[in-house]
Amino acid sequence: MSTVVRLAQSFDEWRAAARELIALGVPPADVAWQSRPGDGDLFSAAPDATDTSAPLLRLPRPLVELLESAACFNVPDRWAFLYQVLWRWQQGQHDVMSPADADGARLHAMVKAVHREEHDMHAYVRFRERPECEGAPRFVAWFEPVHEVLPQVARHFARRMGATSWMIATPAASMLWDGTTLHAGPALMQGAADIDDAGEALWLTYYRSIFNPARVNADLLHSHIPSRFWKNLPEGGIVPAMLSGAANGERRTGQTASVGQRSGATMIPIAAERAQPVREVATSLDQCRRCELxxxxxxxxxxxxxxxxxxxxxxxxxxxxxxxxxxxxxxxxxxxxxxxxxxxxxxxxxxxxxxxxxxxxxxxxxxxxxxxxxxxxxxxxxxxxxxxxxxxxxxxxxxxxxxxxxxxxxxxxxxxxxxxxxxxxxxxxxxxxxxxxxxxxxxxxxxxxxxxxxxxxxxxxxxxxxxxxxxxxxxxxxxxxxxxxxx
The missing domain is CATH 3.40.470.10 (Uracil-DNA glycosylase-like domain)
Structure with missing residues (x-):
């Protein structure tokens, strides 16, 4: 059979095309998936619409949820891979859902990475307040996600921020919340520098004031916040200088140079190892990392x-x-x-x-x-x-x-x-x-x-x-x- 080309720019488009192909009995090897119109092969063909011998497609809810999450994983072959998983399930190979299976392991790894990206956006999106302008969102954030998780993350912030209007912009798309409805749109910004936030100077002053050089742990700081996020965090521009100051003597006194220079202030020498904070233990079983299992x-x-x-x-x-x-x-x-x-x-x-x-x-x-x-x-x-x-x-x-x-x-x-x-x-x-x-x-x-x-x-x-x-x-x-x- 000639290669069948199918366009998929979203999970819903892929699902509709996959249902048709499964019903027609088209195996994964005979399908070429494209993400943009016009990428097809001149010699591709449509499947035989009279071949409807395949059984009606019925999937368990957990598999649908895995496929929907994995569809956000940003790799060129994602639609072809998801169709391969779907085809194997329809052929009775239900171990494709197991992490012990090769395809199942990749599927679970994709889902895990997507969920991790959602978590990172929840943690590292920084909203900046803009000057009041009628019709414009009050808060704007810029983020550069690795995977296509903006719609899910936007729903999360819509639930948390009530009637306050905001927009999250990314290199590929943007989501606007007007207080009642989410609106999806194209990319509207080039980067975080496009956002003018009058209150950012106040935030940075506060951040400097709570910084304790005696307790800083640069390795831990970078392990908790991956380096790709630092460039878009407001405090990202001042952290390197504060780390340098801690390494050059401020760590010995447990206070920044500006505190020591104040009139009447006393420099109090302390041992760095005694200034380390007590780390919180895991508060739930899901967070437990006490061993490697x-x-x-x-x-x-x-x-x-x-x-x-x-x-x-x-x-x-x-x-x-x-x-x-x-x-x-x-x-x-x-x-x-x-x-x-x-x-x-x-x-x-x-x-x-x-x-x-x-x-x-x-x-x-x-x-x-x-x-x-x-x-x-x-x-x-x-x-x-x-x-x-x-x-x-x-x-x-x-x-x-x-x-x-x-x-x-x-x-x-x-x-x-x-x-x-x-x-x-x-x-x-x-x-x-x-x-x-x-x-x-x-x-x-x-x-x-x-x-x-x-x-x-x-x-x-x-x-x-x-x-x-x-x-x-x-x-x-x-x-x-x-x-x-x-x-």
Whole structure:
């Protein structure tokens, strides 16, 4: 078949063309995508409109969202690549959504880069106030995004800035907010120098006054704000001189030269290492960077269950499916655990399920991501999140599914499963029960071993129920008659 040319200048145009091509059964190799009219091949042809044997295109919402985000990634072959992903999905190759797949890995990397660019625009767009002029926006900002994320970012600022009018200009386009409606338009500026801001001098004076040379960390400053943003930040023009001053002696006194020159001011020598600020720890699991596992994981996977569950089950770490879904115990091991819970008489919706390590640690094996046991340093790095869950949920009984969970709960790197199976231990006022992880059952070499390991899990869950009921009865008995307790 001759090459089919399709024009796509936006995601909506690409989606309409892709639907037509999928319905006509045109493979990716036979499609040439162009971003501007007139770029087509003189020998290209239209597809046979009578060929409609392909099934109706139906996509899961997560795939649509991935494609829509990846469409903002600014590379020449993006439309061809997205059509290849779409074609593979329609052919039944659903692993194209997995980061373990080559195309899936590229798709997720594109989406991640686009989201990062959106975050950078949220953080580094600087609005400058313009002189009042009827019909003109009150605030104007200039930004040079790597990817085409201006519409999404404009919606973000429209929600945050209320009825105040503003405009964000980029080299390719601009977005104007008039207080009620967003308007898209062509590029209207050449750079940040085109913006006249009378208040910028006041801002720079304030910035200089809060600058502490004794606490400056140039490497950290540049790692937090990539160099490509500095040229368009108002303070970008004065930071190099302030860093130079800090390196040339102001760091020793902890104050700028202008402060030391004031009448009556005293120079107070301090040690630079003692002037370093206390760095804030991560305030949410998604922000956690205490170990390296977040770099290869799709997302952190928190626990799930009732706010005050009396029994908590703690596994090792998320698996491949848990990593993609963002929920614990939803893969094959989760299905086996649910079967064991039913056999033990334990209702899943009354139990809090979580893992000792919150990011999926894996190694590539062909197109698959295979589980890799977390190292002790990674267990320790994640222990704070498990402690926070235990403190919040306040379970009476904790079932450690596997040795990783046991080591984390007991905070003992030498803790062993075998001596504790069937023998609950008290730790921090709670009963801790050791049982095999469901994945251990799935990996057992023969049927006899699988039955034995599965029986240990069921017995551990039943034991947890008995201990929870005994604890509940003792609490009720101890609080139902205060007068007898005093006697």
């Amino acid at each position: 977040w770099k290869s994981a799709t997302q952190a996977v928190p626990g799930i269950g009732p706010a005050q569950a009396r029994i908590m089950l703690v596994g090792e770490q998320p698996g491949d499916q848990e990593d993609l879904a963002g929920l614990p115990f939803v893969g094959p091991a989760g299905a086996l655990l649910e079967q064991a819970m039913q056999e033990a008489g334990m209702a899943r919706d009354s139990i809090y399920l979580t893992n000792a390590v919150k990011h999926f640690k894996w190694e590539p094996r062909g197109k698959r991501r295979l589980h890799k046991t977390p190292a002790q340093r990674e267990i320790l790095a994640c222990h704070g999140w498990l402690e926070e869950e235990i403190e919040r949920v306040q379970p009476q009984v904790i079932v450690a599914l596997g040795s990783t969970a046991l080591k984390s709960i007991l905070q003992d790197g030498a803790a062993s499963m075998t001596p504790l199976i069937g023998t609950p231990v008290q730790h921090a006022g709670r009963s801790v029960i050791a049982a095999y992880h469901p994945a251990y059952v799935l990996r057992a070499p023969d049927e006899s071993s699988r039955r034995q390991a599965y029986a240990v899990i069921v017995a551990g869950l039943r034991q947890a129920l008995r201990l929870e009921q005994d604890s509940h009865h003792s609490v009720v008995a101890g609080t139902s008659c205060p007068s007898s307790r005093r006697a």
